[in-house]
Amino acid sequence: MFSGIVESVMPIISSEELVNAYRVKIKKPSEFDDIKLGDSIACDGVCLTVEAFDDTQMTFALAAETIKVLEWNPSSWLGKKVNLERSLRFGDRIHGHLVTGHVDSLGTVLRAEHEGESFFLDVKVQNSILPYVWKKGSITLNGVSLTVNELKDDTVSVCLIPETIKRTNLGDLTKGSRLNVEPDYMARAIQRSLEVKKD
Template sequence: MFSGIVESVMPIISSKELHNAYRIEIKKPSEFNDIKLGDSIACDGVCLTVEAFDEVTMTFALAAETIQVLQWNPQTWLGKKVNLERSLRFGDRIHGHLVTGHVDSLGKVTRAELLGESFFLDVKVAETVLPFVWKKGSVTLNGVSLTVNALEGDIVSVCLIPETLKRTNLGDLKPGSMINVEPDYMARAIQRSLEVRKD
């Protein structure tokens, strides 16, 4: 589990195609000095397992399901800077909201505008996400925990403060950019519970 509070932004420095999978290397942040093999790290909101690491890099594998959801294209991802967050430990403060790292789908940015100190981001989300998104609820975009300012049709609107822009890659987004979307998992769990009761 994660909190959606990004710790570092680092580039993907290599990508290798495997059989129905990819292996990637991401530059290792200097503060990630406590990671171990098998640890979970959210990379742009995607929970990936550390396969190997050294002083400079961390290695992860992307499985078939992840590739399908992200529409993986190594040519566009190589060099891409990704938001990184280590998994939560019991007793940690949760400054965002509980995030699983199981990205539901991709969203498409329709507005990315800096007005004064605020950055306004509108994202067109998949129809499957809509039941779990509401005004003042939480949504995770590229691994960042955000509050929904408005929901108009299938457009989710959020507003980013300067600190969020400084600590994440969201300020690099432009209209047409694709972004990883994870809705509130508790809302999904409640809906599933209601569905089971109906059966």
């Protein structure tokens, strides 16, 4: 479980194709000095398991379902800078919202525009997640916990403050960019509970 508060932004330094999977290596932040094999780390919002690491890099495997959801293209991801967050510990303050790291869809940026110190993003999301998105609710984009400013049809609007722009890769997005989307998992759980009760 994560909070959607990015700790570091680091590049993917290698990608190896396996049988129905990929293995990637990401530059290791110096502050990640407490990680262990098997730890979970959110990489652009995707929960991945640490397979190996040393002082300079961390290794993860992407399984078939993750590749399918992310439309994985190693040629475009190599060198890409990704948002990183270590999993929460019991007793930690939660400054964002509870995030599972189970990304199930991609969004497309329709607008990426600076207005003064703020950066506005309009993101077209898949219809399947719309029941879990509402104005002033929470949404995770590339692993970043954000508040929904507006929801119009299938477009989510958010506003980034300077600190978020500085600490994440969202400020690099442009019109047409694709990004990982996770709706509020509590809303999804409630919806599922209501569906089960109907049955």
